[in-house]
Amino acid sequence: MGAAAWLGIDLGGTNCRLALIDARGRVRARRVMSTRAAQGPDAVLGRLGSAARELIAEAQERQLGARGIGVACAGVIDPRRGVVVYSPNLPGWRDIAMVKRLTVATGLPVVLGNDADLYAWGEYRFGAGRGRRDLMCFTLGTGVGGGLIVGGRLVSGPLGTGGEVGHVMVEPQGRRCGCGAQGCLEAYSSATGLKGMLQEALQAGRTSRLEPDDDVKAMAAAARDGDELARELFHRAGRALGRAMVAVAMITGVGLMIMGGGVAAAWGLMEAAAQQEIKQRLHIIDPGRLRVKLGELGDLAATMGAAALAKEAGVSPG
Numbered sequence: 001m002g003a004a005a006w007l008g009i010d011l012g013g014t015n016c017r018l019a020l021i022d023a024r025g026r027v028r029a030r031r032v033m034s035t036r037a038a039q040g041p042d043a044v045l046g047r048l049g050s051a052a053r054e055l056i057a058e059a060q061e062r063q064l065g066a067r068g069i070g071v072a073c074a075g076v077i078d079p080r081r082g083v084v085v086y087s088p089n090l091p092g093w094r095d096i097a098m099v100k101r102l103t104v105a106t107g108l109p110v111v112l113g114n115d116a117d118l119y120a121w122g123e124y125r126f127g128a129g130r131g132r133r134d135l136m137c138f139t140l141g142t143g144v145g146g147g148l149i150v151g152g153r154l155v156s157g158p159l160g161t162g163g164e165v166g167h168v169m170v171e172p173q174g175r176r177c178g179c180g181a182q183g184c185l186e187a188y189s190s191a192t193g194l195k196g197m198l199q200e201a202l203q204a205g206r207t208s209r210l211e212p213d214d215d216v217k218a219m220a221a222a223a224r225d226g227d228e229l230a231r232e233l234f235h236r237a238g239r240a241l242g243r244a245m246v247a248v249a250m251i252t253g254v255g256l257m258i259m260g261g262g263v264a265a266a267w268g269l270m271e272a273a274a275q276q277e278i279k280q281r282l283h284i285i286d287p288g289r290l291r292v293k294l295g296e297l298g299d300l301a302a303t304m305g306a307a308a309l310a311k312e313a314g315v316s317p318g
């Protein structure tokens, strides 16, 4: 059997990441594969099971014995039943018994968590939140996810929506969000929000070197080159984040905000506006006590959080 190890899996709409960590949290093996979500849950789960078995077998040859598996998945999940109820990025995934099926495929105990929660858990255990007991992690990607840790525990609440900061209101009469509400953080500070704002501005006749279907990377490059519109859009995204951070700090008392996800690469373009907003709106506590840090684990954060969850099985979100 050898030394103990745990397998973390981050099942995303595009890619699926697997990583095996040891008792000290070191990554001992990893793999990325295309999810090919269009093929449906059976095909995805089949490939996932094979990839997990391969990684476990490879580890065994190096005297590492896998003890359990943690899975991070976007969407609505039920950690207690181990079921993916619904996932917007995985077509056809309705009430999929993820835990049961992966347990059958691998013979190992499996735990399941929300991807934004486990992203936060990874940063808490191994990244920018090491040594802290309280933090809020913002994952700025296609949408805005959130993971809240208070007193060393994930707060997801009885409805499972705890820490879902993407749908905190930052503009009462603001842009329409994918969730149906108006003025959510996600409508400004996600890739979708930034692209939507770009298209609206260009339609309204604003001039910019950017084209309507440019992505966030192109927008960030333009902003760094001084494109006025691009700079303004990141400013709006940063202002929205600052407002959300103030709300989080006031409701939870958490003083460390971690920025993760692909859009966080443009944090430098949003930071000044966020800080300005914090200074302006945070009075009850010293704004200087609110620290904002970039995540350290990049696209491996949720995978490592999932592995840590398996290791600590019992400390489960929800």
Ligand SMILES: [Zn+2]
Pocket: 166, 167, 177, 178, 179, 180, 181, 184, 186
């Ligand atoms: Zn929303």
